[in-house]
Amino acid sequence: MTPVATVAVAMLAGSLRVSTPFLFVSIGECLTEKSGRINLGNEGVLVLGAMAAYAISYETGNPWAGLVAAAVAGMLLGGLHGAVCSLARVNDVAMGIAIMLAGTGIAFFFGKPFVQPSAPLLPGIPFGFWSSSKDLQYALTVSPLFLLGIAAAIAMHWCFRATRVGLRIRIVGDSQDAALALGLPIDRTRFLATAVGSGLAGIGGAFLSLYYPGSWNEGLSSGQGLMAVALVVFARWNPINCIYASLLFGAAGALGPSLQTVGITWGYYLFYAAPYVVTLVVLVITARGGRSLAGMPGQLSIGR
Amino acid sequence: MSEAGALPVAATVTEPAQPVGGDRTYPLRHALEAMLAPLVALLASAVLFSILLLALGQSPIDFLGVVWVGAFGSWFSVRNTLQHAAPLLLTALCVALPGQLGLVIIGGEAAVVLGGLAATVAALPLVHTDPIIVQLVMAVAGAAAGALWIGISGALRAKLGVNEVIASLVLAYIGLAIFNHLVEGVLRDPSSLNKPSTYGIGDDNMMGNVPWLDIHPGIPIGIAACVLCWVLIYRTRFGFAARVTGGNMRAAQLQGLPVTRLIILSCALGGACAGLAGMIEVAAEYGRANSSLNAGYGYTGILIAFLARFNPLAIMPMALLLGGLNAAGGLMQQWMNLPDATVQVLEGIIFVAILTSDTLYGRIKWFQPRG
Numbered sequence: 001m002t003p004v005a006t007v008a009v010a011m012l013a014g015s016l017r018v019s020t021p022f023l024f025v026s027i028g029e030c031l032t033e034k035s036g037r038i039n040l041g042n043e044g045v046l047v048l049g050a051m052a053a054y055a056i057s058y059e060t061g062n063p064w065a066g067l068v069a070a071a072v073a074g075m076l077l078g079g080l081h082g083a084v085c086s087l088a089r090v091n092d093v094a095m096g097i098a099i100m101l102a103g104t105g106i107a108f109f110f111g112k113p114f115v116q117p118s119a120p121l122l123p124g125i126p127f128g129f130w131s132s133s134k135d136l137q138y139a140l141t142v143s144p145l146f147l148l149g150i151a152a153a154i155a156m157h158w159c160f161r162a163t164r165v166g167l168r169i170r171i172v173g174d175s176q177d178a179a180l181a182l183g184l185p186i187d188r189t190r191f192l193a194t195a196v197g198s199g200l201a202g203i204g205g206a207f208l209s210l211y212y213p214g215s216w217n218e219g220l221s222s223g224q225g226l227m228a229v230a231l232v233v234f235a236r237w238n239p240i241n242c243i244y245a246s247l248l249f250g251a252a253g254a255l256g257p258s259l260q261t262v263g264i265t266w267g268y269y270l271f272y273a274a275p276y277v278v279t280l281v282v283l284v285i286t287a288r289g290g291r292s293l294a295g296m297p298g299q300l301s302i303g304r
Numbered sequence: 305m306s307e308a309g310a311l312p313v314a315a316t317v318t319e320p321a322q323p324v325g326g327d328r329t330y331p332l333r334h335a336l337e338a339m340l341a342p343l344v345a346l347l348a349s350a351v352l353f354s355i356l357l358l359a360l361g362q363s364p365i366d367f368l369g370v371v372w373v374g375a376f377g378s379w380f381s382v383r384n385t386l387q388h389a390a391p392l393l394l395t396a397l398c399v400a401l402p403g404q405l406g407l408v409i410i411g412g413e414a415a416v417v418l419g420g421l422a423a424t425v426a427a428l429p430l431v432h433t434d435p436i437i438v439q440l441v442m443a444v445a446g447a448a449a450g451a452l453w454i455g456i457s458g459a460l461r462a463k464l465g466v467n468e469v470i471a472s473l474v475l476a477y478i479g480l481a482i483f484n485h486l487v488e489g490v491l492r493d494p495s496s497l498n499k500p501s502t503y504g505i506g507d508d509n510m511m512g513n514v515p516w517l518d519i520h521p522g523i524p525i526g527i528a529a530c531v532l533c534w535v536l537i538y539r540t541r542f543g544f545a546a547r548v549t550g551g552n553m554r555a556a557q558l559q560g561l562p563v564t565r566l567i568i569l570s571c572a573l574g575g576a577c578a579g580l581a582g583m584i585e586v587a588a589e590y591g592r593a594n595s596s597l598n599a600g601y602g603y604t605g606i607l608i609a610f611l612a613r614f615n616p617l618a619i620m621p622m623a624l625l626l627g628g629l630n631a632a633g634g635l636m637q638q639w640m641n642l643p644d645a646t647v648q649v650l651e652g653i654i655f656v657a658i659l660t661s662d663t664l665y666g667r668i669k670w671f672q673p674r675g
Contacts, residue, residue, distance in 0.1 A: 040469065084656070087663035093408055093469055095659050097606060102652025108645030223477055230470050269488065273481035276474045283474070287466045 003262040006135065010261045013139030014254020015247055016146060017212040021046065021221075022246035023149040024204030025228035027156055027239050028197035032078075033232055034160065035193035036173035036299030040096025041081050042201040043225025044103020045074045049205025051111035054216035058119035063210050066119070067145075070206035071199045077103050078198020082191035092301055100225070114216050122210045143211045145203065149243075152200065156239040169193055173297035201225065227279050234282040236295040252278045327674045337671040342611060345661035349653045356649070362640060370639050374632025381631065383519055387589075389627025390522025391416065394581035395605025396612065396619045397533055398454060401574035402468070403614035404537055405567055406550040409457060411472030412578040413602030414479025415450035417593075419579025420586045421483055422449035424593040425491065427505040438509040442583050450579020451572040453479055458571025462564040468571075480598065487593060501594035511588040522584040526623070529577055533616040536573075546570055578602065604630070607655050626651065 025042050032039045049070035057066030081099045085092045125147075128140030160166040172179045172189045179186050204224070209216045231249060235241035256271030354364035375385045398412040426445035430438050457475055460466040493503045511521040537543035546566050549556040557563050582597055590596050604626055611625075612618035629647050636642045666672065 080656070084660050087660065089662045089665060090659060091662065094610060095656070097408070097410060097469075098610075098652065098655035098659050101603065101607070101648070102656055105645055105648030105650075105652040109643050109649045112643040112645070223473065226470060226473050230474070233467075267485060269481045269485040273478045276477040276481070279474045280471065280478070283466045283471055284460065284464055287464050 006262050007258045009133075009135050009139050010258035011251055011254045013135075014258055015251040016139070016142055017250070018253040019246040019250025020143060020146045020149055020207045020211075021204035021224050022228060022231060022249045023146070023153065023243060024207065025201040025225050026231045026235065026242040026246055027149070027153050028074075028200030028204070029228050029232045030197075030235070030237055030239055030242055031156060031169070031200070032190075032194045032197035033300055034173045034237060034297055035169050035190045036176070036297050037082070037085060037092055037190045037194055038096065038229070038301055039078065039081055039099075039194055039197060040093060040226060040229060041077065041099025041103060042096075042198060042228060043221065043223065044100040044107075045077050045198045045201040046205040046208070046225040047221050048077055048103045048107040049074045049202030050209035050220050051107040051114070051205075051216060052202070053206035054119050054209040055111065055114045057121075057210055058114060058117055061120055063120050063122045066210055067122070067203060067206045070202040072202070074202020074205070075195045075199040078201070079191065079195040081198070082194030085194070086187040086191060108218055111216055111218075115218075118215070119210070121214050122207075124211070143207065145207045145211060148203075149246075153239040153243050160239070170297070173299055176299055201228075223276070227275065230279045230283050233286050233296075236286075237297060238295065249275050249278060330673050333671050337665065337668070338613070341661040341664045342613070342658060344664065345657040346654065348661075349650070349657040352653050352657070353650050362642070366640060367636070370635050371629065371632045374635035375628030385624065385628040385631040386523050387520040387627075388630045389623045390520045390526050391581040391585055391601040392604055392608055392623040392627055393522070393526030393530055393619060394577040394584075395601045396608035396623060397529060397605075397616060398450075398574040398578035398602070399606050399609035400612065400614040400616060400619060401533060401537075401570045401577070402454075402458065402567075403609060404543070404546040404550050405570055406553065407458070407461065407468050407567065407571070409454060409472045409571060409574060410469060410606055411454065411457060411476035411479070411602070412574075412605050413598065413600070414476035414483075415453045415575045415578035416582040416585070416602050417483045417597045418453050418479050418582065419446035419450040420582030420597040421486065421491075421502070421593045422446055422579070423583035424502050424505060424586050427509060428503055431506045431509060435509045438505065439511060439587060442505075442587055443580060446579040446583025446586075447576035448579065450582065451576040454575025454578065455568055455572035458568040461571075462567040476602070483593075483598075484595075487595075491593075493592070496592075496594070499594050499596075501590075501592045504592040505586070507591070509587070510591055511584070521588050522581070525580070525584060527620065529580070530616040530619055533573075533577075537616065542566075542569075578605070604651065607651055610655065611658055 025046060029039060029042055052073035053063075053066035053070035055066075056069035057063045060066070077099060081092075081095060084090055085095055122143060122145065124141040124143055126137065126141050128137035131137055131140070158166075160170060168184055169189060171182065172184055172186050176186060179189075205221070208220050213220070227249065231242065231245045235245045252275040255274045256268055259265075259271060260268065350364075357364045357367055374381055376382055395412045395416060398415060399409055402409045423442035423446035427438050427442045430441060453475065454472065457468050457472040460471050461468040487502060488500045491502045492500050513519060514521055514524060535543075537546065545556070545561045548559070549561060549563050549566055553563060581601060585597055585601075586593055608619055608622045608626055611622040629650065633644060633647045636646050637644055
């Protein structure tokens with residue numbers, strides 16, 4: 001293969017792998033923000049989910065049990081955020097940072113014994129069986145979680161557009177007055193949206209520890225949980241757009257390692273920063289004009 | 305800007321309305337309320353953490369004993385605590401200064417790292433001159449690098465309306481990438497094999513401990529910075545305008561306050577403090593810039609600033625408290641066989657509790673204005 005093709009295949013492989021945690025955290029964050037609350041704690045949820053998934057997979061020998069554990073752990077931590085933010089005068093942005101620090105701390109604390117042992121990982125689905133190229137076969141081995149994430153994004157989009165639950169979440173997120181007038185349970189809606197959203201983010205963490213990179217250590221997450229917040233802004237609070245945005249961020253994340261496969265090692269650390277630069281550029285582009293972004297839930301604290 | 309025109313706005317946004325009748329003890333009760341809520345939060349987190357320890361079969365009393373011995377038990381451990389607290393004083397200011405305007409900056413870590421790197425690079429051509437000159441140049445370079453980095457977040461917020469929480473964090477990752485790129489590339493001392501580092505600034509140019517007390521040189525600098533920032537916030541026109549803006553940004557704009565400039569300046573000042581912390585780490589501890597600078601001081605600073613409710617004077621005891629916890633971390637591992645993340649868990653619990661305690665304000669009638 002030519003170097004360009006090698007890099008392209010490596011980036012495709014990287015994009016399909018790296019994008020999945022972005023996808024789960026971003027649709028989870030999208031759900032939470034649609035209800036009018038922001039959760040910066042999903043970074044902590046991601047790490048805690050990764051740890052819980054790895055630990056349970058190791059203890060039970062079943063990676064799918066680990067996946068469930070990650071979702072439950074995420075829902076618990078997100079539920080804490082949701083419950084505390086329901087109290088008067090509590091700042092949800094600052095609380096998210098606290099949840100982030102607490103979540104990573106708890107994950108490192110309980111995850112210490114699981115750094116060494118190797119747990120059973122989730123299997124991949126070989127979509128590249130038709131190709132004779134080893135690289136392409138590797139690139140097209142897709143995690144079932146990636147497909148699950150896409151299915152979840154489409155389901156969420158349908159839910160927002162066509163169901164009663166989705167409409168209620170949107171009302172609570174867009175106008176507190178309208179929700180009050182309709183007698184909707186505002187706090188309960190936001191609590192549930194935060195808990196379920198963090199459950200999805202927890203699954204994103206399970207992908208990190210049980211599929212790619214497929215191990216548990218303290219440097220596993222590199223800010224995907226927080227970058228997802230920017231990603232949701234970029235996706236205009238639309239779950240379908242979250243899929244495209246995640247693939248873009250995944251490709252940016254795969255840039256450095258892909259160039260390494262053809263021997264370009266100069267500026268490894270700078271290429272490593274590519275997804276952050278993309279995030280920053282996205283923030284600047286989407287924030288132009290400063291206010292009333294199309295599609296932004298009206299009750300979101302970062303918009304007021 | 306007209307001071308007379310700005311005053312009525314400030315009176316409505318920064319201080320609760322004073323009752324007309326004589327409620328002489330209200331300021332006292334107000335201060336008591338502000339102290340009580342964090343105390344309740346600290347107590348609650350102590351209880352929660354004790355439950356966690358008991359569940360793991362450890363004694364909370366033993367834990368307290370270890371923290372006491374490790375943090376304040378001897379002159380040696382007090383000095384160790386102060387050494388940990390010194391950079392925290394400055395990184396907390398990096399959150400507290402923009403915090404006056406209602407901004408949450410969480411990228412202080414990169415300002416520390418880049419400040420340390422800039423200070424080292426500035427010192428390298430001057431290593432054979434007078435140590436005083438070297439240290440002054442280092443301080444200026446470190447502060448400037450930190451100011452630039454956090455100032456970018458402020459400028460993005462002020463000029464383009466980019467959310468400063470995400471921007472500062474993303475910039476922190478970018479800053480760390482630049483740091484790694486430079487330290488492992490052009491600026492690397494080839495003899496530093498295991499831990500890529502820059503060339504050293506030389507032993508003669510290192511900052512010594514404070515004479516007579518023999519404590520970390522960052523302590524007097526940090527205390528001076530806290531006091532200066534307190535004066536700046538509560539006793540100058542700049543600080544007054546910043547607090548008005550933090551109370552209600554739109555009202556401040558209507559009053560003609562230079563909100564854009566205030567945001568950028570306060571972020572840059574906060575960043576300068578964090579950059580100075582990096583410079584002191586290099587000049588007093590490592591003698592060169594390497595990954596030791598990336599020790600999480602920026603993140604602990606966020607917690608301290610929130611614990612202190614963004615008040616620079618309150619930052620000092622809180623930095624001492626958390627510096628002590630960090631200093632005792634090694635002892636927790638050795639004596640109680642607890643993982644090194646124990647301090648992080650405790651800090652996380654305290655952080656969640658302190659923010660939850662915000663809901664207590666205004667709930668107890670006795671503290672409210674009467675008449």
